Amino acid sequence: MHGNAAVCEGDDRPATAMHGLRTSENPSPCETCPVRAKSFCRVLIGGSAHGRALTQHHETAARREILFEPDRLRENVYVICDGWAFRFRRFEDGRRYILNFLTAGDVVYGEFSESPGFSLQALTDIRYCQFVRAEVKPCILGQPRNYDAWMAACIAERNELAATAAALAQLSAAERIARLILHLRDRLDAHEMVHNESCVFPLRQTHIADATGLTTVHVSRTLSAFRKDGVLAIDDGKFTILNLAKLRRMVERK
């Protein structure tokens, strides 16, 4: 057996980070979750049409753990509660494409007929939560407001993917990297995780490379140039944006 999600070694987070399966019977960490209101979670936690809370399975996973493989269809909807994860796909020749990065409040919708061919992997130790897909459906159908929220989330994800595709097709290496960092910055900023244009940043250069379609070597050179030009510095588990306006200008070739 491999990659049991309940296994969690080297976990140095506070004791409140419980692991294993927990249903809504138990006190839920969602009650104190800081991103709850900003995430699609609020709909899922809000419950079904009849006001009954949806079943939750809170779990943890260690850094590098793969939460699911691409080809199995999944019955569950995953929500990241704490830490970082990413969705990726491996090509036959070993190349990897990273579709996107997920932080607290991000939702990975369960898959249906088709498999998307993407896996989900923990970038840091994480806490996450699974909802049962079959329960989500009545939740959305039961309340028009939930439907609107779901629809908006769906469209937003689609737009983001479309913008990513456009960037990969048309932007230079430096612009693609700038776009990635800026995109992450803005999402982290919305969760008030950016202070003084600096923020924890667990991505290695290899993750940046695989998300932008570049080589780690080239990413290293480009980041060096960014630092030299006083645009952006990434060291030691955090990034610091030295010149936000300049960074934005690089991407707003639009």
Next chain:
Amino acid sequence: MHGNAAVCEGDDRPATAMHGLRTSENPSPCETCPVRAKSFCRVLIGGSAHGRALTQHHETAARREILFEPDRLRENVYVICDGWAFRFRRFEDGRRYILNFLTAGDVVYGEFSESPGFSLQALTDIRYCQFVRAEVKPCILGQPRNYDAWMAACIAERNELAATAAALAQLSAAERIARLILHLRDRLDAHEMVHNESCVFPLRQTHIADATGLTTVHVSRTLSAFRKDGVLAIDDGKFTILNLAKLRRMVERK
């Protein structure tokens, strides 16, 4: 004023191709539409929970006509009935990225809070149909079966975009072109429009270039190589796949 969708000059399609606005009062061309059963249309035409048909606005547009610009939010859902169209986005420096191509039965869902920054343009003379977004909502909410269909369509579109992004990030020029052609072939094949691995194909090399993030010059060279290698030939408004297995192998680097 510019680009009124009802304007349709140089239209040499048969007289059955009417233009202008038509509501469900009038006899609908959908009744004889060959792709109706295979498209999300079937849900929209099927009607709302109460069995009432949704309002339809059938129109036509001439080649090159832009059906909508990126930043205006739209209240309507567009369905292509006949002909080809594509969604694209223009960058400030004039570059264009083509997100995808649409043929009969393809749906462009209305946009909500966010604008996706993409325009819709007719590649050939087209017939298309608009539904009113506000009417679509009760239609989906009213019938779980419609919800499932909508969900499936939504996920499928998402998966397709993700696959496109992965291809742009990791595949070579030849592989990207092969993927595009193959992708179109398979969709056309599902509509029984491919005979003897040959099919009408209105894209110019510039469209292929803008969809794959390449230069027209390089597309021309790559297509020449394809023809010389007996893989694929594109001439004169149609493509002919000379070696389907070989073409698939190029892409199934997977």
Next chain:
DNA sequence: CGCCCGCTTGAGATAAATCAAACACGGTGG
């Protein structure tokens, strides 16, 4: 201690872009 991982830097190779010219085709206007 030695090893693996991640980052950096250099030198050379290559895929694709750029610049440039020519051609084919259909339409249009004199």
Next chain:
DNA sequence: CCACCGTGTTTGATTTATCTCAAGCGGGCG
């Protein structure tokens, strides 16, 4: 009828962005 123009394709020569290969360095860890 011809001259002309716009659009689309092809081909050649050169440039450039990015990759590949290779080596070295530092830190964490068994």
